[in-house]
Amino acid sequence: MKPAAVNGNFLVLIPAFNEAGAIGDVVREVRKVVPAATVLVVDDASKDDTANLAKSAGAGVLRLPYHLGLGGCVQAGYRMAYELGYDYVIRVDGDGQHDPRYIMELLKVLRTSGCHMVIGSRFYQNDGEHTSIVRAMGIWLFRVVLRPILGQPVHDPTSGFVGVNREALQVFSQSFPLEYPEIEALVVLQRKRFRFQEVPCKMRPRQAGRSSITAVKSLYYIIHVLLGVFVNVLKFERRPKKVDGKLAAREKK
């Protein structure tokens, strides 16, 4: 992967854990639909052949030395994208649920709207036909909780099909929730007074594997995320240190 230097360049980030059944097709499809994009697969220490299949399909592969979980995996990609100077990163899941044809739409909104983050939303205009009842109920609960916190409605807060600009990239490369990061990430952005926008998308059934959030884990997921949201709301930004009686200039972000 060559270091980014061109203004407005973007990276497609694909976090993957044991996605050997789908990752090759996902990478090939992304490269076919958006040939201009650099594709980076972050392999979260998969036990199967995910990393090699992704590489064979033409992606750069960042291999984590041990399993960090989704948040740590995505943050590793954000860190690298930030260090390489990318202006935009679009995150696509490695299971094939996200249709790469929407990548350019997300990027267009990200570039033109001035938003720091765009979310590919299956509920914004569509009906979320591939969503289970339990998940749909959880999403409804999160919508209700997040509405007053974010100051605007969010239709699909659990969507992993997101794009971020360089400012958000810098924030996420420093601070990103580790488990179930999508919802907490919105609150992290809100603390920075960053803006987000949703873009209607159609999701597909996953091509292979199973969701990490099983029925048994759903309750833990809801409690964990709600707790994480409230903890993030309670967090405050540190005041800049005083140097010679004056506030130190904020680090350029």
Add this chain to the structure above:
Amino acid sequence: MERLLDTVTILSLVLMMTVLFSVRRSHIRVEYSVSWLAAAVILLLLSRSRPLLNWISDQLGLTYPPLALLLLVSCVFVVVIYRLSVVISDLKDANIAIAQRLAIVEFQLQNRNEKQ
């Protein structure tokens, strides 16, 4: 009552000796042994000083001093365990950052090798 106090004394001494031996064998770092040693000393003082235990019981409004001992022992260990949770959280954050850094450096090295 006396038997309970003697038992706590013995346990605090065992805890103290275990921690000291662990530090000596480098099984536990000095900075993390301080919490356990402080806990052992507090337990030792409480179990050997009946007037102190009685005074604490009176202050807490407890008529049965062993209850005060139990309460204080619980508090001491809650503080120690909380401190360890903070340490573990810091270590986990550091560990994740190192793992991510390692992956990025490996990626860049591999790219450089492939280009050469």
